[in-house]
Amino acid sequence: MSGRTSEASPLMANELINVVGNTRRTLRRKRIKLACFILSFLLLLIASLGLMIISFPMEGIVSTKVEEIIKNEVVLQDGSFSLPIWTDPPVKMYKDFFIFNWTNPDNVINGSQKPNFKILGPYKYREYRTKYIDNKHSNKCVISYIQHKTYEFDPEASFPLMKNDKVFVLNIPVAAAPQQISNTIERIALEGAIKATGAKLYKEIEVDDLIWGYTDTFIELLQTVGKFPKGVKFQIQKNDDPRDYNSLSSVGTGRCNISDLGNFHQWDGFTSLDIWNDSEHNKVKGTEGLLNQPLLKEGQELFIWIDDIMRWAVIYDTGERHTRKGLLTWRFTNTKEFFYNETRYPPNRGWYQNAPEGLLYIGNSTIPAGNPVWGSNPLFYQGDPGLVQNVSGVTPDPSKYTYADIEPLTGAVVYVHRQIQINFELRRADYLFYKHLPEVTYFPVMYVDEHGELSQELYDTISQKLLLAQIGYGAHWVLLVIGILLLIPTVIIGFCILKHIQVIKAIKVYRDITSP
Structure with missing residues (x-):
């Protein structure tokens, strides 16, 4: 009995060393992956909140600019599109x-x-x-x-x-x-x-x-x-x-x-x-x-x-x-x-x-x-x-x-x-x-x-004049929607981070138990 035990001891030691080594490598990979998830989470969160925050003042900025453009176009003065329409309605x-x-x-x-x-x-x-x-x-x-x-x-x-x-x-x-x-x-x-x-x-x-x-x-x-x-x-x-x-x-x-x-x-x-x-x-x-x-x-x-x-x-x-x-x-x-x-x-x-x-x-x-x-x-x-x-x-x-x-x-x-x-x-x-x-x-x-x-020509003219307004007002909503949509992968990555933290904790416990 004593002879068999002494013969097996070197093999058991090598296996423990390999297990511990694998655990350390797995832990390192998990930590790197966790860092990537955290970085992605932060970037997405910043982008999402940033787009939503920017969209609200942008609405006011765009509205002010659109109003300025429209006022310049509709007043009765040389060069405005309203003057010829008012003078001789098409x-x-x-x-x-x-x-x-x-x-x-x-x-x-x-x-x-x-x-x-x-x-x-x-x-x-x-x-x-x-x-x-x-x-x-x-x-x-x-x-x-x-x-x-x-x-x-x-x-x-x-x-x-x-x-x-x-x-x-x-x-x-x-x-x-x-x-x-x-x-x-x-x-x-x-x-x-x-x-x-x-x-x-x-x-x-x-x-x-x-x-x-x-x-x-x-x-x-x-x-x-x-x-x-x-x-x-x-x-x-x-x-x-x-x-x-x-x-x-x-x-x-x-x-x-x-x-x-x-x-x-x-x-x-x-x-x-x-x-x-x-x-x-x-x-x-x-x-x-x-x-x-x-x-x-x-x-x-x-x-x-x-x-x-x-x-x-x-x-x-x-x-x-x-x-x-x-x-x-x-x-x-x-x-x-x-x-x-x-x-x-x-x-x-x-x-x-x-x-x-x-x-x-x-x-x-x-x-x-x-x-x-x-x-x-x-x-x-x-x-x-x-x-x-x-x-x-x-x-x-x-x-x-x-x-x-x-x-x-x-x-x-x-x-x-x-x-x-x-x-x-x-x-x-x-x-x-x-x-x-x-x-x-x-x-x-x-x-x-x-x-x-x-006339169709005048419909087209007004549509062209309103294009900037439509783009401007649309940009506010596009930014807001993109910001909201970015929250979806942000939440998913957040769950991945929590899962990786739990895995890392489990690996640490296993390593502490199995380490010689």
Whole structure:
């Protein structure tokens, strides 16, 4: 026994030496590997936290730079992309006219039926806006100009409808005349004028004349007795003659105050009007609607000037978002108070909105001014139910309302539908041939849809101008996302470090036990 033990002792010693040696080499490799893991962990952690920390101030830096670039591009000055767009808009604008053709006038006059209408349209007129800058009256803060706004019938887009189509409509000068007489003598004279000229409560007329103005023997007779301005037509819509020169207008350039961009300082020679109920409502303010201040905020309200009816209005961000040819747009529309009457919304007393809900007074913009003419949403949408109940052939349509899709960074309107219906307030005149009518009826005459969209070239231009903004804002998120993603391998390596520390501790214990 003792001999076998003594023979085995050298072998056992060699094995222990080898085991200990292997343990030391394994421990060394593990320590080197642990050091590499720790170094990688620290580098990744620093990179991850660094990218996330840098991303937040970068957003502010990029935003400031983007805002500076956008402001320089949209202000009305030489070299900006907005100036030529504002001067001669590359927007194909149309005014579509829908006529309420009155199908049963005789039955309405004798009291057997209520007015029935068949809507005809659209009669499409191409709209041209050209501004001629007046450098003499312009400066850094304000740019002055004369604008021509003309309309030309587009037979191809309107086909098969033609501008000389004949329709039956309310004869507004005849219907309005009783509201302008003040005594018995004038009343007798009006009855005589109607009989002498053969005028009726309704009129057959060509569409083009109805829209842009007409005269007839009854109007000429009114002119003779001083009840109608001489030398003018009865006109609801205005179409500039290219040979005419309107009065000077001026708007803010945005160079002195970016929020003043496009806001009227003077319109057609006026800084304020004298046609509304108080000074606030007579102010000329807001933009023409095609160019607005940039860098819009969610829920923001904007003032616009509606030259067709000579008043300002407020539009607001509805929260709807739309994408048009790659551009994100925000939808703006009239505030809900726009068509409220003064009973529901007292400030509208300044606009003389004392009619049923859904109507706004626009008689000041007719020629001659002062006719009882009222605007509304097309087809009386959102109006008092009685407006529809008193007529037939008219059904409100929720899609018929005014809105503009605006690119929020530049403030550019890229798509717009400005819609309004023109109605006449007809009051019963017992001594004339419409004594069987209700006390008051609001007769629809036409509704107008003024609409347009940016050209593809302008879409591309705005997209290019916004590219830096998109890259800049994207860089903030890219850095933040990369920083977050780097946390994943950092955590994995952290677990590897913990595992290696445990292995190293185990090896040390084994080495201590097995060492001779």
